[in-house]
Amino acid sequence: MKKRVGIIGGGIIGTATAYFLSQYPDAEVTLFEKNSIGSGTTAKSAATFCLIDDSVSHEFWSVRLFGFNFYTGIEKKNPGSTGFEKTGTLTVCPYREYEMYVKQAIALTLASDYQAEYWTDPEKIHQIIPDLNLEGILGAGWCPDDGFFDATMTANTLAKMARENGVTIYIGTKVNEFCLTNGKVTGLETSKGHFDFDVVVDASGPWARHVAQLVGLSLPIWHTKAEVFILEPTEKLGYNFPVLKYPRFYARKDKSNVFICKSHQSMDLNDPMHAGFWDPDLLPMTGGTDAYFWDFLTDELMQHYPRLLDASIVNEWVGYRAEPPDFLPVLGPTPVEGYILxxxxxxNGVIEAPTIGRDLAAYIMTDDVSWYIARLPLSRFEKLQYDETGRLISRPGIDIK
Ligand SMILES: Cc1cc2nc3c(=O)[nH]c(=O)nc-3n(C[C@H](O)[C@H](O)[C@H](O)COP(=O)(O)OP(=O)(O)OC[C@H]3O[C@@H](n4cnc5c(N)ncnc54)[C@H](O)[C@@H]3O)c2cc1C
Structure with a gap:
């Protein structure tokens, strides 16, 4: 008999999981998406995928590499299906610790047969972006092979590939309740009726806090605001804009404009301007940015990229990133049997989705627990630490100066 697997959420993570599950002949997979495929956080994403990346640490290099090879493999087979733009990435290093991290990333990139270099010569860096102010800068890493994807397009491509392998996808279908027998998940009640399942995967992104409450679990997942401006320079830049990374912000091209965002590593879960628990259904598709974000960006641009200060804001939006305290995903089993996270x-969901999907599919279908799932269980938060005022004690990771 086939294993019946339900997936809640048709973002990049849910569709990747559906695709990898569809590789198993014994899986009968059904995905529910309450809106349309790739319409949640995935639709708001920059979807940058940098081999020299400061946000998914080197411990997870194989996650970065597998994800990049997976998406570019799909793009190669079916050009245009992931919206990949190979712009390259320039990662600028303002301090030693960051420089060391970037140099390690370059070594890993080269060892994986991609190109990367570290430059200290300002002329070299200015050949990529002539307008950068390099005062006080130590150097920059350059990788010409990476760039960014279109996350919504990629999620739809993965959904199509999953459907071709027999996955059933219901769009416009909301999961309202779980059915439990003796504490085990046995099915879902949805806006299109009842479905029986052996296992349910929660891939509902920032909605996961709400979905988990349906089985009586409280997840340690905060929402951080990912605020975005699309800037139109007063005069055309006149050069190919790469992914540009600084420790506190990053940018990429958006047609002839610039998409600019605060880096997620610089968010503070204890700062109510950055993080909280909100209802993602109340988030508008565009608008809603905070004044602090413009102040933050003005300071960064003044220091590093003054030319962009007279650009006009032609679009703006906010997305909620679903962040656990260590800013790493929560994967695998939970205290509720049959409910998988x-x-x-x-x-980093675009980068991580292929590994999450591959490893969860193997776990569900073969009981194989990969090192990635073993590293990121929900149980790691059983003893979350707070200080005497109730603030979460600072998370591990790279310190952003
Ligand atoms: C501005 C911004 C920039 C980003 N830049 C990058 C980047 O450069 N690189 C990178 O790797 N990542 C980036 N990210 C993060 C990345 O986009 C997310 O981690 C990823 O899209 C999350 O995907 P998901 O599938 O978990 O969630 P979502 O895309 O939010 O999907 C969850 C889905 O679940 C559905 N759903 C919820 N509840 C229910 C229910 N009850 N029933 C049925 N369906 C339900 C929702 O409608 C939604 O479509 C960025 C995010 C933002 C906001």
Whole structure:
């Protein structure tokens, strides 16, 4: 008999999981998406995928590499299906610790047969972006092979590939309740009726806090605000704009404009301007940015990229990143039998989706627990630490100066 697997959420994580599950002949997979495929956080994403990346640490290099090879493999087979733009990435290093991290990333990139270099010569860096102010800068890493994807297009491509392998996808279908027998998940009540399942995967992104409450679990997942401006320079830039990374912000091209965002590593879960628990259904598709974000960006641009200060803001929006305290996903089993998490991908869900999907599919179908799932269980938060005022004690990771 086939294993019946339900997936809640048709973002990049839910569709990747559906695709990998569809590789198993014994899986009968059904995905529910209450809106349309890739319309949640995935639609608001920058979807940058940098081999020299400061947000998914080197411990997870194989996650970065597998994800990049997976998406570019799909793009190669079916050009245009992931919206990949190979712009390259320039990662600028303002301090030693960051420089060391970037140099390690370059070594890993080269060892994986991609190109990367570290430059200290300002002329070299200015060949990529002539307008950068390089005062006080130590150097920059350059990788010409990476860039960004279109996350919504990629999620739809993965959904199509999953459907071709027999997955049933219901769009416009909301999961309202779980059915439990003796504490085990046995099915879902949805806006299109009842479905029986052996296992349910929660891939509902920032909605996961709400979905988990349906089975009586409280997830340690915060929402951080990912605020975005699309800037139109007063005069055309006149050069190919790469992914540009600084420790506190990043940018990429958006047609002839610039998409600019605060880096997720610089968010503070204890700062109510950055993080909280909100209702993602109340988030508008565009608008809603805070004044602090413009102040933050003005300071950064003044220091690093003054030319962009007279650009006009032609679009803006806010997305909620689903962030656990260590800014890493929460994967695998929970205290509720049959309820599996694929949640908390925060600011890296595009990068992480292929590994999450591959490893969860293997876990569900073969009981194989990969090192990635073993590293990121929900149980790691059993003893969350707070200080005497109730603030979460600072998370591990790279310190952003
Ligand atoms: C501005 C911004 C920039 C980003 N930049 C990058 C980047 O450069 N690189 C990177 O890797 N990541 C980036 N991210 C993060 C990445 O986009 C997310 O981690 C990823 O999209 C999360 O995907 P998901 O599938 O978990 O969630 P979502 O895309 O939010 O999907 C969850 C889906 O579940 C559905 N759903 C919820 N509840 C129910 C229910 N009850 N029934 C049925 N369906 C339900 C929702 O409608 C939604 O479509 C960025 C995010 C933002 C906001």
């Amino acid at each position: 694929a949640a908390g991908a925060g600011g």
